[in-house]
Amino acid sequence: MLDLAWIPAIFELLTPLYHRISLPSASSAPDPRSDQEMLQTETPTLSQIQAPIADRLDRVVDEFRRILVADFEGVAEVNEYILQVRGKLFRPGLLLLCNEVGSEPTPEADTLAAVIELIHLATLVHDDAVDHSVLRRGMPTVNALWSHQVSIIMGDYLYSRSISELARLGSVEPVRILAQASNSMSVGEMRQLASCDALDFSEADYYQLIQCKTASLISAACELGAFAGNASLREPLARFGNELGMAFQIADDLLDYTADEADIGKPSGLDLREHKVTLPLIAVLPELSRSERKRVEEFFADPEPRDEEIAAIVEMVTRYGGLDYARGRALAYAHAANEALDGLPDGPPLRALRHSITYAIERRR
Numbered sequence: 406m407l408d409l410a411w412i413p414a415i416f417e418l419l420t421p422l423y424h425r426i427s428l429p430s431a432s433s434a435p436d437p438r439s440d441q442e443m444l445q446t447e448t449p450t451l452s453q454i455q456a457p458i459a460d461r462l463d464r465v466v467d468e469f470r471r472i473l474v475a476d477f478e479g480v481a482e483v484n485e486y487i488l489q490v491r492g493k494l495f496r497p498g499l500l501l502l503c504n505e506v507g508s509e510p511t512p513e514a515d516t517l518a519a520v521i522e523l524i525h526l527a528t529l530v531h532d533d534a535v536d537h538s539v540l541r542r543g544m545p546t547v548n549a550l551w552s553h554q555v556s557i558i559m560g561d562y563l564y565s566r567s568i569s570e571l572a573r574l575g576s577v578e579p580v581r582i583l584a585q586a587s588n589s590m591s592v593g594e595m596r597q598l599a600s601c602d603a604l605d606f607s608e609a610d611y612y613q614l615i616q617c618k619t620a621s622l623i624s625a626a627c628e629l630g631a632f633a634g635n636a637s638l639r640e641p642l643a644r645f646g647n648e649l650g651m652a653f654q655i656a657d658d659l660l661d662y663t664a665d666e667a668d669i670g671k672p673s674g675l676d677l678r679e680h681k682v683t684l685p686l687i688a689v690l691p692e693l694s695r696s697e698r699k700r701v702e703e704f705f706a707d708p709e710p711r712d713e714e715i716a717a718i719v720e721m722v723t724r725y726g727g728l729d730y731a732r733g734r735a736l737a738y739a740h741a742a743n744e745a746l747d748g749l750p751d752g753p754p755l756r757a758l759r760h761s762i763t764y765a766i767e768r769r770r
């Protein structure tokens with residue numbers, strides 16, 4: 406298995422002990438000379454990344470609650486439930502950090518950060534219904550606890566609250582950025598349906614899908630941060646967010662193969678159970694023997710595969726190097742994200758953005 410312990414040292418780390426190491430090109434192998442030094446490094450934690458904006462992030466959660474308030478008891482009840490657990494707040498965190506690159510913090514960004522988390526949550530509520538998932542953030546999903554109908558309505562409610570809030574802000578540019586991202590996410594979720602049961606889904610199809618469903622919103626978060634701060638940085642930060650978002654989703658798809666449910670707070674193996682074809686499998690399909698290919702086809706024809714069958718596919722994909730391949734691709738996107746930050750105003754926010762790249766590909770949840 407590819408050893409990823411060297412990755413964090415690629416980026417400037419919180420501790421001054423490590424000097425900056427130049428990145429290999431996206432397609433080249435890691436530099437073995439630096440391994441010894443790199444192995445001493447640690448993956449930044451979420452709280453380390455979010456340290457420069459921790460107080461603001463607490464305000465974002467307050468904003469989030471304020472925006473969500475509902476008069477109708479049926480909606481308020483589900484609101485209360487989904488507000489019990491904070492997600493990683495990865496997107497609002499990025500928005501606030503981008504807001505502080507080459508700029509003083511601006512209060513408008515706090516509201517935009519709440520809006521982006523609302524849109525994210527709306528897509529999760531819908532996504533869990535689409536994916537028939539029963540667990541999210543360690544808790545039963547809305548569709549598991551209530552119904553698919555309630556999930557559809559609540560997703561729409563969360564989304565419409567975010568639009569109202571944007572309207573209250575009165576600036577058309579955030580509406581444009583978020584409308585484009587939301588539109589892209591809907592297309593992405595539809596592309597995903599096309600990937601189900603489709604063993605001819607190509608690697609290019611896969612990148613197009615994850616760009617739409619995940620990278621678009623992460624890119625929008627970064628662009629909005631710059632929009633409310635140093636507007637001249639909109640383009641590089643949007644590009645950074647896009648590359649980071651690609652890496653983030655490849656890592657998510659890897660976690661579906663490798664992680665424990667208890668760690669990620671959502672079911673693992675669900676993509677295969679739902680017959681979703683993601684990068685680790687796409688990478689190995691051309692390598693399989695005729696009999697192994699047949700086994701995969703039978704798996705995809707089985708409407709309710711058993712746990713042992715899922716484990717057998719995971720074993721096959723691992724044996725053929727599909728996980729290593731996907732990690733390599735995540736790393737290439739991480740490299741591109743890191744490069745997009747070159748030349749931007751230095752300081753704790755920029756360094757935290759660099760750490761967030763490492764976090765995105767090394768995270769355990």
Ligand code: IPE
Nearest residue numbers: 492493494495542619654657
């Ligand atoms: C989950 O996003 C959906 C993906 C794009 C993979 P997160 O992993 O950011 O979920 P939360 O918000 O922390 O629960």
Ligand code: IPE
Nearest residue numbers: 528529532536618619657671
């Ligand atoms: C990301 O895809 C979903 C959205 C962008 C809404 P997944 O379906 O892989 O996300 P999880 O694994 O359910 O969080």
Ligand code: MG
Nearest residue numbers: 532533536538
């Ligand atoms: Mg899902």
Ligand code: MG
Nearest residue numbers: 657658661676
């Ligand atoms: Mg997933």
